[in-house]
Amino acid sequence: MKLTVLGSGDAFGAGGRLQTSLHLSASKNQILVDCGATTLIAMARSGLDPNEISTVVVTHLHGDHFSGLVWFLLHAQHIAKRTTPLTIIGPRGMQERLATASEALFPGSSKPPQAFAVEFFEHAEATPRVAAGFRITPFEVRHPSGAPPYCLRIESGGSVFAFSGDTEWTDALLQASSDADVFICECFGCEGKLPGHITWQTFSSKLADITARRIYLTHMGRDMLDYRGDINDPRVHFAEDGLVIDVAAATMPLQGAATRQG
Ligand SMILES: [Zn+2]
Ligand SMILES: [Zn+2]
DSSP: OEEEEEEOOOTTOGGGOOOOEEEEEETTEEEEEOOOTTHHHHHHHTTOOGGGEEEEEOSOOOHHHHTHHHHHHHHHHHTSOOOSOEEEEESTTHHHHHHHHHHHHSTTTTSOOSSSOEEEEEOOTTOOEEETTEEEEEEEOOOOSSSOOEEEEEEETTEEEEEOOSOSOOTHHHHHTTTOSEEEEEOOBSSSOBTTBOBHHHHHHHGGGOOOSEEEEESOOHHHHHHGGGOOOTTEEEOOTTOEEETGGGGSSOHHHHHHHO
């Protein structure tokens, strides 16, 4: 499984980073996890073809995680001339929220495309769904967004990837990232506690409980971006726009096993 970080930013452009989107590929199947407003820009930068995406999985219904679908669907119809079906998996009410966003931004654009089918599915707690060969299991987290928010455990070909979405700390993250090869976790803040988001102070206190082999922090706000240079844990890395991660390779050296003791 190959992972490309399309957007590693928060909702507000901290550090000039793009909004959340992750691209996963495995044996010719390509999916997106989250689709912030800047996703098409990021795909163009990384040389990725939107028509190759068969499934878009959304963690929660905030604009910096799903609004890019408005542009994705318009581009598919009018620019990329897509003909293959698209699956969209998201929280309860995903289809209605997307239609509302589409109408607000491009009136008339919420009509279903003529040239290809769009099929919607809703997450069901801890219930795996297989899409494009990826086994996707959602676990509910804590991040008010008008519909249940989720973190995700995604498995393919023996490798495991976990993504927090946006959330304050919840042990659902331990479940989703249990023995994962790569865990991408939001870390919006630096010190103290923030409603709906994780800070480094909280995250570092949970590190001993996290069994993922490699951890990448993402969705960092200004303070956390400034602070990250002071963090020195061999298991903790930082997501960057355009970063490509070989998820399977992370299974080779068990670097995390030693550091977890310390
Ligand atoms: Zn966000
Ligand atoms: Zn959010």
